[in-house]
Amino acid sequence: MSTRSIVPFGPQHPVLPEPIHLDLVIEDEKIVEAIPSIGFVHRGLESLVNKREFTEYVYVAERICGICSFLHGASYCDAVERVMQIELPGRAKYLRTIWAEMSRIHSHLLWLGLLADAFGFESLFMQAWRIREKVLDMLEASTGGRCIFSVNCVGGVLKDMDASMLKGFVQELDKMEIQVRAMEKTFLSDATVNNRLRGVGILTKQQAHELGATGPFMRASGINRDTRKLGYYAYGDLEFEPIISNDCDSYARCEVRIREIYQSFDLIRQAVAKIPDGDIAVPVKGNPDGESFVRVEQPRGEAVYYLKADGTKFIDRFRVRTPTFANIPAMLETLKGCDYADVPIMVLTIDPCISCTER
């Protein structure tokens, strides 16, 4: 019988841009168990609601995470707007949708690059990030920032995009789509990539359901659920179907995310075609008083925001349940029985965002 040993993985590891620590219990080269410990990036920014006015806290909420920053800011605003019963102008809803989808494209391309890096395909990593720079250019042109946009405010958005800018973006996206399709061939048909991804890290539909996985990780296990279908912002007016796959392995997760990039291109085109004219924000009077729940589909899955306000200018409690937090138990399940060399891929296929998780 082989002996068991424990190999520490992280917090600083070449494959991880962010710190998470796993104690890997291994028998020969097989993982028996993985014990996570988190808290390396905990900042305690939820406590800042008591020190920043509710209109200012949106800038802190954006800094929960630099990758999904737009949706964190927008969802915080959404939560306050629901408490104050503010109806957003149509144009603001569409603008938020467009920016949210751009963030999704940037996040998924970033993830594809990191995945390529994890299995040692450096040139593919560079390729994915080269395409990603185009989205960042668009985000920078429209919001002024590359990571942190600061474009949301309670009651709407701060910046508008004119018709020529939107048209230019759609043309740019068409060009990008050709590039992504060229890159897709390597991700989905290349033999070396297939060997690393096919049949690795199986998470069955039953397991995904029981362990509460979310986002593309869950949809790659055959569960048809997408929070965007609730129809928040302008998603109610747009046509799309959640992208699912029944393969349940790492390859399926890669495929789902690539197809979601095309879906985001399509959603932006639809939104640009339908965007109404009008104001981009409504004036906000008074202070929020009450409770609200907001659910949004972030690039990594469903995030839940809870907000409780007591009628003063400071919010009483703000809490976020982020998608990576929900995905960690399922990730630990996929780690069991996998090869030691596949651990980086397993950890990456949930698209971990530790800054979100630990706040």
Place this chain on the structure above:
Amino acid sequence: MAKMSKSPWVLHYDAASCNGCDIEVLACLTPVYDAERFGVINTGDPKHADIFLITGGINEQCKDVVKQLYDQMPNPKVVVAVGICACSGGVFKETYNILGGADQVVPVDVYVPGCAARPESIIDGIVKAIGILDEKKAALKEGRLDEYEAAHCKKKQQEVEA
């Protein structure tokens, strides 16, 4: 601009950052900014690194990790604090869990401001760090690295006071 005497290898560690600066550090090395074409490589091994890029503020749990990584790096070494959080704690300064900037645990040579720090300014910071690396290398050769570091520390303190 300082003369590049070598292509530095960098070690990047996310202390308690929001990811914004981390992806910008990576964006420095990937196409468009592409510092890798000058041989700047993001290494995962502290023992191979010349420049230590720290993003984010310091909290109780990552304090020891940052200290350990710094200690494992061979001399001469330069520390660059990337982003306002690594410089001072930034927007999270008032939270209960952030002790402050990276200089709470390791001596910082170059401060790169910004939230998130732009790739241009990060590259600027790295170029500045190469200059300091050369000075430290010369000092190390003459066996007066401790002296240099002490003088450097004093100079920085005077700058802060001024």
